[in-house]
Amino acid sequence: MISTSILILGGGFHGTFLGAALKKYRRSKEHDFLILDPLPGLLASWFTTTSQTKVQFLRSSLSHSIAPNFHSLRNYALALGRTAQITVSEFSEMDYSSRENLDVLQPYFRPSLRLFNDHAREYIRSQKLEDYGLRGRAIEISPEKNRGYRVVCQRDEDVFEITAGKIILALGFGANPRIPENIDNMATEVLNPLGKPITPDLVKNKEVAVVGGGLSGGQVSIWALDSGAKNVTIYSLEPPSESRFDFDPCYVGPKCSQDFLLLSSAKERIDSAKLNRRPGTMTTEIFNSVLGFQERGKIRWDLGSPKGTQEPVFVTAGYHEPKLSLGQWIDSLPSYKGYPILKDDLSWASNIYVSGSLAISEIGPPAPNFIGAHLAARRILPQLGIDFGWRFDTRDEFQ
Numbered sequence: 001m002i003s004t005s006i007l008i009l010g011g012g013f014h015g016t017f018l019g020a021a022l023k024k025y026r027r028s029k030e031h032d033f034l035i036l037d038p039l040p041g042l043l044a045s046w047f048t049t050t051s052q053t054k055v056q057f058l059r060s061s062l063s064h065s066i067a068p069n070f071h072s073l074r075n076y077a078l079a080l081g082r083t084a085q086i087t088v089s090e091f092s093e094m095d096y097s098s099r100e101n102l103d104v105l106q107p108y109f110r111p112s113l114r115l116f117n118d119h120a121r122e123y124i125r126s127q128k129l130e131d132y133g134l135r136g137r138a139i140e141i142s143p144e145k146n147r148g149y150r151v152v153c154q155r156d157e158d159v160f161e162i163t164a165g166k167i168i169l170a171l172g173f174g175a176n177p178r179i180p181e182n183i184d185n186m187a188t189e190v191l192n193p194l195g196k197p198i199t200p201d202l203v204k205n206k207e208v209a210v211v212g213g214g215l216s217g218g219q220v221s222i223w224a225l226d227s228g229a230k231n232v233t234i235y236s237l238e239p240p241s242e243s244r245f246d247f248d249p250c251y252v253g254p255k256c257s258q259d260f261l262l263l264s265s266a267k268e269r270i271d272s273a274k275l276n277r278r279p280g281t282m283t284t285e286i287f288n289s290v291l292g293f294q295e296r297g298k299i300r301w302d303l304g305s306p307k308g309t310q311e312p313v314f315v316t317a318g319y320h321e322p323k324l325s326l327g328q329w330i331d332s333l334p335s336y337k338g339y340p341i342l343k344d345d346l347s348w349a350s351n352i353y354v355s356g357s358l359a360i361s362e363i364g365p366p367a368p369n370f371i372g373a374h375l376a377a378r379r380i381l382p383q384l385g386i387d388f389g390w391r392f393d394t395r396d397e398f399q
């Protein structure tokens with residue numbers, strides 16, 4: 001039987017970020033922790049999904065990274081001289097491969113995925129975070145008398161148990177991607193953490209269908225055309241739409257979050273948080289490129305669904321409401337539309353805390369994003385006896 005003080009379930013961005021913050025600020029053995037995830041390696045879900053969507057530049061600025069220090073990624077880039085920049089207007093004038101060696105998109109200092117990922121891998125390596133990673137999927141959580149929790153886990157055919165004093169759930173959307181019902185095509189690829197690599201031979205000389213008109217859908221369409229696809233049809237329920245952020249950023253600070261927290265019930269907060277997210281939007285450079293390809297007849301925007309003649313079909317249509325499979329005891333905890341109803345310290349039950357998309361009842365629209373991990377850490381870590389805040393790190397730190 002494995003035993004730990006704190007068990008983080010999920011080694012995606014949120015679980016890895018919380019692990020990094022615990023590693024950096026913990027004070028004693030009381031703060032020993034493990035990060036459990038069925039995927040091989042920390043951040044595997046992020047690395048796979050982003051590489052499948054062919055995203056080149058992130059929405060967030062250089063201030064956001066896997067390190068708790070807001071200066072870390074910027075300092076890393078400066079130290080390595082990785083500062084080659086382009087502007088949003090130059091983006092559409094270049095082809096996909098010419099943009100591959102660039103580091104920053106202006107305005108707002110948005111890092112390339114390559115720079116962001118190189119920093120993340122180096123941070124995980126230098127902080128030895130993989131030492132805290134454990135492979136396996138949690139399948140049942142139940143309270144132990146006076147001993148925290150017992151977590152039944154599965155790794156391939158093996159079933160094993162972990163006892164933990166405290167648990168942090170960082171499970172993303174519970175891997176519940178939206179796949180339109182009428183798609184029954186052997187060449188369908190759902191772009192998600194379990195998907196396979198998307199290579200140019202899949203699209204060369206093909207008529208490609210992309211389901212979902214957000215950043216991932218737009219970016220994979222641009223990549224497909226630059227990789228030799230004959231044309232692309234983007235199927236989306238809405239016309240093309242542009243937004244720098246995928247949520248209303250005023251919710252990061254008091255301007256909107258104060259009113260959000262004054263809503264009288266968790267149900268109202270969950271509905272309001274969902275309304276103030278902006279799924280299915282493209283950043284300016286992707287939006288402009290998609291419109292440019294549309295004018296040249298290479299991209300067609302269709303407000304319906306694929307008819308079955310095109311292949312391959314790439315599905316980037318977001319996620320259903322979360323669906324957890326963690327046993328009866330977890331199912332008995334209060335929730336609404338699949339989202340846990342949390343206390344303001346982000347606890348769902350005694351010593352069980354939640355970060356990421358599952359925390360929207362308290363964190364609001366930014367909950368799933370990188371900044372949502374900071375906002376969650378600020379509430380969860382003090383409950384574990386660890387001080388955590390924006391102000392802690394010095395400007396010259398990389399770690």
Ligand SMILES: Cc1cc2nc3c(=O)[nH]c(=O)nc-3n(C[C@H](O)[C@H](O)[C@H](O)COP(=O)(O)OP(=O)(O)OC[C@H]3O[C@@H](n4cnc5c(N)ncnc54)[C@H](O)[C@@H]3O)c2cc1C
Pocket residue numbers: 009010011012013014015036037038039044045046049050053055058059060136137138139170171172173174175193216355356357368369370371
């Ligand atoms: C192309 C792209 C670009 C993006 N750009 C930005 C950006 O610029 N800025 C920004 O803020 N956000 C961005 N996002 C959104 C951001 O990536 C996600 O919101 C974030 O990665 C979610 O992290 P997570 O850890 O909550 O979820 P996930 O990455 O889904 O991780 C959840 C983990 O939990 C594991 N898990 C699931 N069930 C179990 C279980 N039972 N037991 C153990 N482990 C389990 C999964 O295997 C997975 O590894 C982007 C997303 C994409 C796809």
